[in-house]
Amino acid sequence: MQDISAPISARGPIIAGLVIIGVTFFGAGVWASTAPLASAVTAQGTVTLEGKRRAIQHLEGGIIKSLHVREGQEVHAGDVLITLDETQANAAVVRLRTQLDTQLALQARLIAEQSGQENISFPAELKARDTEPKVQEILAGQQQEFNERRKTLVGTVDLLQQKITQLQRTIDGLKAQKESRETQVKLIREELKSLESLLRKGLMNKSRVLELQRGSAQLDGEIGDVTAQIGRAQQQISEAQMQIIQTQQQFREDVVSQLRTAESRAADLQQQVFVANDISKRLDIVAPQSGTVQNLVVTTVGGVISPGEVLMEIAPKEGEFLVEAQVSPLDIDNVSIGQIAEVRFSALDLRTTPVIMGKVVSRSGDRIEPNNRPPYFRVQVETPPEEMKKLQGRKLQAGMPAEVLIQTSERTLMNYLTKPLTDQIRRGMNEQ
Template structure:
C-alpha cells in the first residue's frame, strides 16, 4: 500500500506521512517539556523566596560594655588584673595611692571622735549624771586616738564636777559659818533680853522706893542708863542677825546661780558641739568615699578588655576610662547598620536570620533571630560620615543552643537578613509583569 495520499482538487503533491517510528520521540519530548515546566511552575508557585533587608552587624552585649572610671583620678598604686581576665563583681582591679585621702579621713575621723566624746560628756553634765555614756562606736574602737579622747573627756568630766562641787562647798561652808554666828547671836540676844527684863524689874522696885523716899534719883538714872545700854546691844544683835540672814540668802542665791551658769555654759557648748558634728559628718563621709574609691572594684562579672594602664605609678586623669568589662552572662545581640533606603521596610518584631562571619561558610549555619528595636533617627558615623539606622537583632537562644559549634563572643561580625515580605519564586517572577499590567490598565 502506498504511504502517499492525493488531495482532491488541490493540484499539489501529497505531503509525506509521519512515520510511526518518529512519533514516539516527539511525544516523549513533549511529555518531558510538560513535566519540566510543570515541575518548574510548581516549584515557583510553592518555593519561598522571601524579600529581605541585608545588613552587616557586630555581636555586642545588650546594654553595652561597662566602663570602669575613677572620679578624681590619681596615681596607680597596684594592678592586679590583665586584659582578657575574668573577674567577679566586687573584685579588686587596681588601687590608687591613698596617702592624701587617708590623711583627710584620719583628720575628720579624729575631729568627729573628739566631738562625739565631748557631746557625751556635755550631755552627762547637763543631765547631772554621775558618769559619761559614750556612743557604742567609740567604745568599740581600739584606735589609740579614740581611747585617748575617751580618757581625756572622763578626766575633764571629773575635774569640772570637782570644780563645781568645790565652789559649792566653799559657799556652803560660809553659810554654815553664818548660821553658827546666828546661833551665837541668838544666845547673846536671849542674854540681853534677860538682862533687860531684870533691869526693868529693878526699875519697878526703884520707882516704888523713890516714891517712898527710900531711893535716890541718881540710882534710878544709873539704872535707866544700864537699860538703854542693854537695849542698844540688843538692837545691834538684831541688826547682826538680819545681816547674817541676808548674807545667807545671797550665798544660797550664788549656789543656785553656780548651777544655772554651769547649765547655761554646758547647753551652749553642747549646741556648738552638735553643730560641729553636723559639719564634720558629711566631710568624713566624703573622705571615706574618696578612700574607698582608691580601691577600684569590678562593677559586674565579666571579662576585662581595653586595659588602659599597665604599671604602678601611672597617672590616672579624672573620669578616664581605665578598662571595660564585658558581662559574661549578659545577653548577646547583633547591632546592625541598616541602609537609609531600607528603613521603611523594617520594624521591630520582624524575623531575621544571621550568619556569623567568624566561622567558615560551610560551618556557620543561619541562626534565627528577631528585630528588637530600630533607632528613631538616622545616625552618622563621625569617622566615615556614613549615614545609617541602627537595629538591634536578638539571637534566638533555642536555635543557637541547637548549634553548639557556634560560640558567640562580643565583637564578632555577622550578616543579617531581615525578612520583610513572605513570597514565592513565582510571585517574584510575576511581580514586575503584574505591576506593568496594573500601570497599563490604569493609564488613560
C-alpha cells in the first residue's frame, strides 16, 4: 500500500506548484497589460532668468581692438564690453564724405551753368570747410571745369557768330555787285533805245547795237549768278544760326541730365554718410543691462566679428528663474506646453537638494542647429515660487546646469515591450 500511495502524494505538490506558477504568470501578464507606468523625456538644461537674458551682437561686425570682459564677469549697464577697430569705419566716413562733397560742388556748378551765371555759388556747408585741403581741391576742380565748359560754349558760339558776320559781309558785297550790274543793264537798255531809232533811219551801224545787246545779256547772266550766291550765303547764315541754337540747347539738356544724376547721387550719399557716422559711433559695444557675462564666444584681440554674430550673453542677477532644456528632435513629439516636469539642479548637492516640480511653458517652433553640436528644440520649464521655496535659501544663478525630466503619457509594461516590434511591423507594411 505504501508503494502505491507515494506517486499520488508527489503529484499533488507538483500540480499545486504549476497552478501557482500559472496564476503568477497570468497575474503578471494582466498587470503588464493594464497597470499604467509613467514615462518621461530626459533633457539637459540651463538656469535662466525669464525674459531678461540679453544677447550681445553688433549689426555690422568688425575687427576686435580691445576685449574688456571675461566669462563670468559681472558688468553694469553701459560698461564697455568690446571695442572694435576704428580704421575701416573712419576710412569709410572720409571716403563717403569726399564723394558727397564732390557731388554737392558738382550740383552747384551745374546750377550755375543752367541759370547762365558767371560764377558758382557753392553751398554754405562747403564754404565753411573751404580751409580743408580736400575741400579746396574739390571746389577748385569744379571752378576750373565751369570755366573750361563756359569757354568752350562761348568759343563755339563766337565762331558761328563770326561765320554769320562774314557771310553777311559777303552778301553785302554781292548785293553791291548786283546793283552795279543792274545799273549797267539799265544804261545799256536806254542807249539801245536811242540807237534803235538811228538804226531804223540808217544812220547807225548795226554792229554797235548787237554789241550792246550782247553786253546786256552778259550782265543779266552775272546778275543771276550774284543772286544765286546771295541765296547760298543766306542759307549758310540760317544754318549757322541753327547750329548756335542747337549747341546752346544741347548744352542745357546735358546740364539738366547731369544735375538730375548729381542730385540723386548726393541724396544717396547723404544716407550712406549718416550710416557710416553711426557705425563709427558704435565701435564700443556696451552692456545693455547689469548682470553676468555668459557664453562668451570671442576671446582674441584682432579677431573678426561677423555681422549679427552673438558675441556673448548678459544674464541679470534678479528675476524669476526658468530652465531652458535642450530636447532631442527624436523626443520633441512627446513634449507639449503644460506638461509636468521634474527639475534637478546639477550644480547643487543632489543628496540634499530636493527635486523641483515645474511645467513646460514654451517650445521652439523649429529645431536649433548650433555649430559642432547636435540639433535640439528649446523647451522652457517654469518653476513656481512655492516649489522654489524647497531649496531653503540655496542660491541659483543664471547659467547653472540642470537635468529635466518631462513627464509624458502613461503606458503599460506590455506597450514598452511590444512597441519596437509593432513599429517595425508598421514600417514594413508601409514599405509594401
